[in-house]
Amino acid sequence: MEHDAKQPGTEHGIHLPAPTSSPFVCAFGVTLIFTGIVTIWSVSIIGFIVALAGAIRWWREGLPDNIHQLVPFQEDRVTIEPRPGAVAHLMIPGGTHRARIPVEIHPYGAGAIGGLVGGIAMAVIALIYGLIAEGSPWYTVNILAATVLPSLGQEDPAQLAQWHTWGFILGIIIHVSMSIMIGLLYGVVLPMIAKGRILFGAFFVPLLWSGLAWGSLRVVNPVLNDHVDWTWFIISQIVFGAICGFIVTRSERIGTMQNWSTLERLGIESPGVPSIGGDEE
Amino acid sequence: MTTLPQPGHADGQGAFRAPFLSRMHEWIATADHKKLGVMYVTTGLIFFLIGGLEATMMRWQLAVPGNTILSPEDFNRLFTMHGTTMVFLVGMPILLGVANYFVPLQIGARDLAFPRLNAFGFWLFLFGGLLLYFSYFGAQGLYGMGSAPDVGWFAYAPLTERTYSRGHSTDYWILGLLVSSFGSIATGINLITTILTMRCRGMTLMKMPLLVWLMLIDAILIMIAMPPLAAAQVMLLFDRLMGAHFFDPQGGGSAVLWQNLFWFFGHPEVYILILPAFAYVSEIIPVFCRKVIFGYPLMVAATVSIGFISLGVWVHHMFALGLSPMVNTIFMGSTFLIAIPTGIKMFNWVGTMFGGKIRFDTPMLFSTGFLAMFLIGGLTGVMLATVPFDWQVSDSYFVVGHFHYVLFGGLVFSIFAAIYYWFPKVTGKMLSEKLGKCQFWLLFIGFNLTFGPMHVSGMLGMPRRIYTYHADRGWELWNMLSSIGVLIQIAGVLFFAWNVFRSLRSGKDAGADPWDAWTLEWSTTSPPPEYNFEEEPVVHSRRPLWDLKHPEDPDWKYE
Amino acid sequence: MSATPTSPATTILSPPEAAPQAMDSGKCGMLCLICSEITFFGTLLAVYLFYLGKDLPGTPTPTEVLEVSAAPMKVVFNSIFLLTSSIWITLAVRALRKGAMGAFAFWWFLTILFGAEFLVGTGMEWYGMIAEQGLTIRTNLFGSGFYTVVGFHAAHVTIGLILLSLVFVLTLLGFMHKRHAEKIELLSWYWHFVDGIWIAVFTIVYIIGR
Amino acid sequence: MPSLAMVSSCLLGMALALPALAADPPICADGAAPSPTMFAPRSIPAQKILDVSWFVWGICGLIFIVMAALMIWCIVKYRQKPGDDTEAPQVYGSNPIELAWTIIPTVIVFVLFLVSARTIFEIDHTSPPPDSLEITVVGHQWWWEFDYPEQGFVTANELHVPLTRDGKSVPIYLTLESNDVIHSFWVPQLAGKTDVVPNRINHLWLQPTMTGTYVGQCAEYCGTQHANMLITVVVHEEEDFNAWVANQQADAVNDPSVASGRNLFLQTSCINCHRIRGTVANGTFAPDLTHLMSRSVIGSGVVANTPENLSTWVYDPQIIKPGCRMPSMKLSPEEVKDVVSYLLTLK
Ligand code: HEA
Ligand code: HEA
């Protein structure tokens, strides 16, 4: 189409599309056509004529061939000076100063698995609590589901102990997604902590989480707020944290795919780099 | 190839000053993306002054309760024209203009793919805008009533039907926008094509500067979201002029349908406006932090997902419409989702600043302002997406507060950042840093003073689009503060105008690369020659100029 | 110019070879145009579907109207004309590629003829509806939707026909050559798109909508 | 340190604004309307909304503080030192960190989603709650019609509801309809807003927890006088409400001392638009005037219902509410006086 002008230039200059007022004329005509709709129809007629004239001229400039003008090269050119040695370096053991930090990570899968296992452990504790407190395994599931199910909120403990299909489905969905997400978070955050990972994972985070829950539970889940036993709540959080943290820290470290772009990692694009850089193990 | 003889080509200094008419003709007949870019941005800024003037009059009226400076009709016209102007005649042209100018430069192309179509798009946009403003004189029409449109920028039916909106004012709204959105669609298509097919050698998709990525997604959104608006407007026009019944409740038409159609366009539209803002700061922050952008691949992924998600959240403008709780819940969820990729962008910008060596020149100052203000606007957006809260504050001044934080604090701040950043490239002159900093602080303070209190008055029960209010409602203080803030903003804008004027006459020479930046536009002269690059550049990394400046430590080894 | 691989510094570390872009602008642009047209028609069709069966009682229904004056066979007949024209235009482009100008002119003319038949057919259908059935755009929601959807399609056919005829005239005047095949192919894409939209319109208005 | 000042000033502003809001507005027992703030809920749904609102405010506030702190830290710590012109270390990114800041927002919005979803289903009743009092609200350009089908009367602009029925808290279930364009019914202290849409029937549930007068107004732009489409809701004790109902149910009084005004009213085209039960005035286009004087405001709240205002209104409503749908009836001052003296008897 019109960008034939892209062809590399001759010695004196470059062919660019020639200036033309046809687009201007044509646009003006089109606008007049529309203006006529709200003023007088004759404006539309004039607009049509103007637009047509513009369009025909435009076509004649483009068909059968585009018109061009030759733009001569201008005198001043730009050169870009190298500034060797002016880059500060970040020293990372085993990596380069052009790093994606950190160089080694725990595989994210470990986090997800840790979260799942921790979540199962937590669910077991919750079940035990439900059996002890109300003699029903469904009790805690229903309470969790009450975060999102308003109808459960209106029921008394005895009914909360009953089986609710939707309560069960939603409870499981909430529990599993939260476990996986928090597990993933463990997977990425724990390795960044230099010292006291277990302490952080098993106590600090669960306590922080419990504190947040305590502060907002009246709104987040009024039913839980009414029925919660904080000792059991905190214990289950700690069990989750400990198990998840343990699984994450025990996993093997692997090298990050330094400098790979997402598209490269997905195999969508390979920009012709001979050896794909920096995959240090 | 037919070649025209070259008319006297002016090359910077020493060129003779062509007579006025032929200079006019040069602008009218140009197909050069740079000239068109400048025209876009200039018209956008002029419309910004007009829209700002309209806002100033509204704030004057609202400063005290029971004010009678404006009649209700005038006030209603003002906010309609203000909103329409700011969105369609300020935001759109400036973003298209900057893209026009810098997308080809950044990808090492000579021009857009279809230069004449580009000119056509610009003129359609401009004439559409003029047609809209002509309504102030022409809308009397045959009925002898009506002036500028007064139906609000989203023109909810059935208020726009003939029964409730006599005269031609609403027709002007439809036609003006229709014409100018044809232009925008054309330019959007042009941009997509340019980006997909005209990149220089070596510039793979994942080596494009972020600005180019963001403009690509932006143009795709334009291409997808604007035709439905045109379709909806055409149907409304048929209702009004030919008696069709699409949005006419008496004939069985649906008021809800218009809202769906409008917001199916309207929500992507606000992202069409903010993605370029993201684009500018994504270029500016790395340069002024002297660091490569943090997490480029994730930034790209976030951009693409914002583009996708933004097509599926429009119902959040209709939470109070009485749709079923299920629909509200689903769209609340999708709206929340968009906070995630947007958050990623925020974090990655801050990540870029982290560990950098930050220079607070005016572009960076505005970018930092953008980060802080967009953060607030985004968070109030998430609050609005929380349906129960939205039931209270929807259509209140809280919403007005929200969208000015994203539109002014986000879009306009980033536009100023972009202007300070690229003005040297476009004109060859530096803008004054001192005036720039004054402008920033005035705007920043004035802006917060104007729009911060709006959140409060909204939560205190003040609906938007009211031309007056009673004194007993507890809103006087907040409105007074808002109105005072505008005065400070005006001062800021005047500083800007003075700065531009002064620099054009006697600004410092900029040189090719005043900011020591890394993308291709800085490798050519300021202003660039008509052909941009003498030879087609070849790039090997996302920062071709870094490679040249640091040959011992080039990017391409790592990308 | 500086950003070239020959500047002295880069010879120390020379980057890998870079490939030029492959895609053609014209095609890409036409595809984008078609995309945006699809969202335009998509909106109109969505509205048409939304209003199906929502008419106030006592006004003509699609079934009544489309059964009688637009005798179904007639519409099918017209559609066949439009759809086959897609074949002719493909043949025309192929001929142009080979430089067979005579064949090109013939197929091209056939395309125009078939397209024009379709327009005339639509015109007659509309005439029947307006004159005999009394269904206009203001009658009811069905009328509004029908004339808008079909009308916009017809408008696109008209624009297409104008462009096709211009090319035909240029051909007769001897301006068209083999090297224009690329541009002409783009025009044929537009024509295919107009046909494709008709399939959607036909399915929704004449099959589902009845 | 300009940028520091900048971010901290925002922080400060937000911190200052909040407590100011939380303070309850004064409740005025007699007539004078309190501010329509959502922070002083007087109804169950409004209270539930406020709970969620504080929750989302808390979350967003926290995010703001964390982000602002991060930015301030970067701005302060990583400014370029004077004289240092080296480039910073080029760090490309960090997958774990980026993953972390993808997951954390996901967790946050997930929780927010669950909580809000529950609240939506709690508040949004698609069928009337048991034992509720049902009232139909019709939006007009620019006034409100309130229809009490159970009690069998229609009134305008002031909604009266009881706090209890038979001693028990009573849910009020409003059916919202529009006569022309879209309006929105919003009384922040009682409930969130719900649009009033032509060709569509919406519902709104309120359940007041305290007597008093609550104000609000139309919250969807509906034309020229959108600003003056105010709402007053009076929540009564049960007995007061019953008394009010009994009065509304009665036909208009027929006071012989104002017969001339009455006749004038009935002979003027007033009756085409207005209804006065017990007379031939039977219009439905405009507010029912049967018990006009039982209302404290006219013109949907634009001015107080005083004899002077009423006179001005009858003389030319466009003075008080420019653009409103009632034309000046071109009555002479004497006629106005007559008509108004009649209207004043419509207790
Ligand atoms: C530039 C324009 C722009 C942008 C970018 C946005 C961004 C957002 N907007 Fe806004 N919006 C408008 C312009 C914009 N908006 C306009 C003009 C209107 C009014 C139209 C009218 O009625 O006239 C409007 C109205 C509007 C409404 C309707 C209100 C109503 O009328 O009732 C809603 C409701 O959901 C909403 C939500 C959002 C959300 C969730 C975002 C999100 O994209 C924000 C995302 C950003 C962040 C959240 C901040 C950064 C993120 C983090 C730091 C991560 C951590 C955060 C969390 C986990 C929460 N907006
Ligand atoms: C990019 C978008 C954008 C921008 C930048 C602005 C900027 C401003 N806006 Fe705008 N606004 C909207 C988009 C925007 N707005 C939208 C979409 C609406 C909704 C409309 C609707 O409801 O339909 C709206 C609505 C809106 C309202 C609500 C009206 C209502 O609901 O009743 C208010 C009220 O205060 C307001 C105020 C302001 C102010 C004070 C500014 C200021 O920041 C403006 C600052 C600029 C200036 C002050 C210009 C200064 C220069 C001069 C004064 C010199 C003039 C000289 C010459 C002309 C030669 N805006």
Ligand code: CUA
């Ligand atoms: Cu009714 Cu606004």
Ligand SMILES: [Cu+2]
């Ligand atoms: Cu939105």
